[in-house]
Structure formats: structure tokens, C-alpha cells
Amino acid sequence: MHAKEFKIRWGMVIDVDKCTGCGACMVACQVENNIAPVTPEVDAWAGVAYDASNKLRTLNWLTVYEINNKKAFPEYEVAYMPRPCMQCASPACVPVCPVVATDKNEEGGIVSQIYPRCIGCRYCMAACPYHARYFNWFDPTWPAGMAKALSPSTSTRPRGVVEKCNFCHTRFQQAKDKARQEGGDPNSLADGAYNTACAEVCPSGAILFGDLNNPAHKVHALAHSKHSFRLLERLGLGPQVYYYSKREWVHRLGDNYLPNEKKA
Amino acid sequence: MEEKKGTKCCGGFLAFVLGFLLSVVAGWVLFPGMLYSELDQPIPFSHKIHVEDQGLTCDSCHFFREDGSYQGLPTNEQCSGCHSEVVGQTQAEAKYVQEYVQKNKEVPWLNYQYQPDNVLFSHKAHEPFECTECHPDVAKADKAPKYYENKLSGYSKQTMKMWQCERCHAENGVSNACHVCHK
Numbered sequence: 350m351h352a353k354e355f356k357i358r359w360g361m362v363i364d365v366d367k368c369t370g371c372g373a374c375m376v377a378c379q380v381e382n383n384i385a386p387v388t389p390e391v392d393a394w395a396g397v398a399y400d401a402s403n404k405l406r407t408l409n410w411l412t413v414y415e416i417n418n419k420k421a422f423p424e425y426e427v428a429y430m431p432r433p434c435m436q437c438a439s440p441a442c443v444p445v446c447p448v449v450a451t452d453k454n455e456e457g458g459i460v461s462q463i464y465p466r467c468i469g470c471r472y473c474m475a476a477c478p479y480h481a482r483y484f485n486w487f488d489p490t491w492p493a494g495m496a497k498a499l500s501p502s503t504s505t506r507p508r509g510v511v512e513k514c515n516f517c518h519t520r521f522q523q524a525k526d527k528a529r530q531e532g533g534d535p536n537s538l539a540d541g542a543y544n545t546a547c548a549e550v551c552p553s554g555a556i557l558f559g560d561l562n563n564p565a566h567k568v569h570a571l572a573h574s575k576h577s578f579r580l581l582e583r584l585g586l587g588p589q590v591y592y593y594s595k596r597e598w599v600h601r602l603g604d605n606y607l608p609n610e611k612k613a
Numbered sequence: 614m615e616e617k618k619g620t621k622c623c624g625g626f627l628a629f630v631l632g633f634l635l636s637v638v639a640g641w642v643l644f645p646g647m648l649y650s651e652l653d654q655p656i657p658f659s660h661k662i663h664v665e666d667q668g669l670t671c672d673s674c675h676f677f678r679e680d681g682s683y684q685g686l687p688t689n690e691q692c693s694g695c696h697s698e699v700v701g702q703t704q705a706e707a708k709y710v711q712e713y714v715q716k717n718k719e720v721p722w723l724n725y726q727y728q729p730d731n732v733l734f735s736h737k738a739h740e741p742f743e744c745t746e747c748h749p750d751v752a753k754a755d756k757a758p759k760y761y762e763n764k765l766s767g768y769s770k771q772t773m774k775m776w777q778c779e780r781c782h783a784e785n786g787v788s789n790a791c792h793v794c795h796k
Contacts, residue, residue, distance in 0.1 A: 455790035455792045526680070
């Protein structure tokens, strides 16, 4: 498939060496995007039937994976990889959607997902090699009173539709509105004018967000660094999320390399 | 036998035509009236008094905030700038001051253009247009227009529909990508 060209390409550079695996990004993401925490269901007979420890019930747009170099102490090393939607240049999920509920057609290159249009066939989930898409098997439930604190920036999703990270897209709209109000150009936002919730909250500054095409944005130089790599890059989907690490073994875990294969 | 069959056929046809006409009348004339309930604003608001008598402009009350977001309908914070006490002679104003300002309660105004949760409309992006290209010209109206609530969906009849947004975007060469309007 031929990738669409965009003047602006919102992307992320995640410094794996800086990530402590604290999970603040996941929490910020859940709050920003109205992802329901699993309300424990209490059964009169069995006590607590399920809670958030049942991972078949949880849903995260951004998940932190733990990886290690599979060596014994003292060479043992661990690293954490936050995994948002990669917003691929030629996404595998888009052409398989039978109802065009997901598309990559807006300036900025963010893959959209329109929940009321989704019929829940889950082809996109099967197509996505990053497991970045999630299906609502159940209606979201919020603990008493919490529904009043929902964020107006993301619509809530019912049972039966697929959802995924959209780089906090409403923040993009808000940043454009602010630029217009201040007499600036909404199509060339300054570095940091539009930032995702996960990048904003990251305490160690491991997640950087910006326009990959704009040399004035920090992510531009970092994405072109020799220490940067992308997950499953050889599939050719062209993710817009880059990982940055100075450790060779982290790079090797980013793709399916053979044991003796030299990394390109 | 055959004659009998013939009459049976025509009677059935007549019944069909009558039934069809009845359904058409019910669907086109009666149903739209049944579908919408006619509501009035909680306070009879006169734009005319504010615009012509007091010399306010649209953006005195409907303004952009510093971050480019839109105030929309004013809240007590703005209204009580003048109406902290009764300043006019109308009953409506007295009711507003007594029931809302003094009790520190917001007026549940009916919003003619209320959009569903998954729609993101930016007034800032549409600033070059005149307000009245989408909204009714109420500046000279002494009475707020009737509000028609769809009994099934709960939305206002006057809410802008997706095809209207799409058509205007297409005519003006603006992207119709999903994320331009949806969240």
C-alpha cells in the first residue's frame, strides 16, 4: 500500500534508557481518555467476582511492557517500553476495516477511530502487529461519583466497539484553537504547544512528542539518531513512534532478529 | 366462481390504497408533530433588550476565552456582572435574579445546537463566518425561538446534522477527515 504524505507527522520518541516503568503514562492516558477502571463486581455467592486484576477485563490504550536481556546476574538488565498506537505511515488496520471506521486521512498523520461507526468485527485488531487496539467486551462502568469527573475531551465508548490511542487528538484541536486565538499559524505549532497526556506526565522525561517533519521540534533530530529504532520496522508499516536506546540488546528485541543475525 | 374472485381482488386493492394513503398522512403529517416536544426556555430571554436598548454586541456575552475555546452560553458569572440585583422592570429578569443568581444556580438553558458527545466543534476555526450563517439571527428577537426536542433521541431539531457539516467543508475545500470533527 502506498503511504499518504503529510506535511505534519505527529510522532513520539521514547527513551527506553530513561523509562523507569512507573506507569504514570498509563494512568494519565486513562484519565485523559475516559478509560474506565474496572469496577469490582461483587457476587452474593462468590464474593468479588472480578476486579482489575483480571486482565481479560482491563483495557489500556498505552501499555508498558517489561523486557530483559535474558542474562543471569550480574549481567541482568531490564528495560521498559511504553507502547501507544504507532500511528503507522501505512497502517495495517485501516485497509481491513469494512466500514471505514478507522482512517489515516487528516493532516498530522494520526490514525482516527470513530466509535459510533465501528461494528466490532475486530479485523483491525487481527491486523495490528502491535496489539495497540482494544475491544470493549463490556460496557464501561465507573465507581460511584466518578462518572461526573469524566473528561470532556474524549467521548466514552460503549460495549462492542474497538478503541485505541489517538495521540490525545483533542489536545491537537485545542492547540490549534489557541494558536488561532494568539494570531499564530495553526498549521505550524511550536514545539510543546501540542503534547500528549503521557508525554506531559512522564516524570523522567522519557516520552517526547512533536512533529517528526519539523526540524524545530526535538523529536525530529532524535528520530534520526543512530540510537533510534522502531518496533517491527522490517514489516514496513512505518510507525511514527520511535524508541531510543544506547543498548544493543534493546534494539535487537525491537524486531525479530535471528540469533546470529547482524542488526542493519 | 371466477366472478367472485374478481370482486375480491378489487376490494383488496381499494383497501391497500386506502391503507397506503392513511400511512402516508400519518407519516408525513402526524408523526413529525408527535416526534418533537415543543419547549420554552426556562427564562424568557430577550436579545432585543440587550442588543438594542443596552447596546451590547454578540461577543459581549458569547466570547472566546484566552485559550481559544468558546464560552458559548454565558453563565451566572457573566450575567451577574449586571444582574447581581434586579436592574430592569421585567418579570423574567426578577425571576432570574431571585431563582438563579441569589441561589447561585446555573440556568438550564436549552441549547438549540447541542452536539453529541463524539463531535468536536471549534468556534475558533469557524470565526471568519458570520454567526447567523449557522445560528438563527436572534439579535433583534424579543422572544427566544421555540425549542423542539426529539422525543426519541433527546436532541434538538435544530442541531446541525453531519451532512450539513460535510457539505460546507467540501464546498470550502476543507478536509472531511473523520478526526477533523470527531473525538
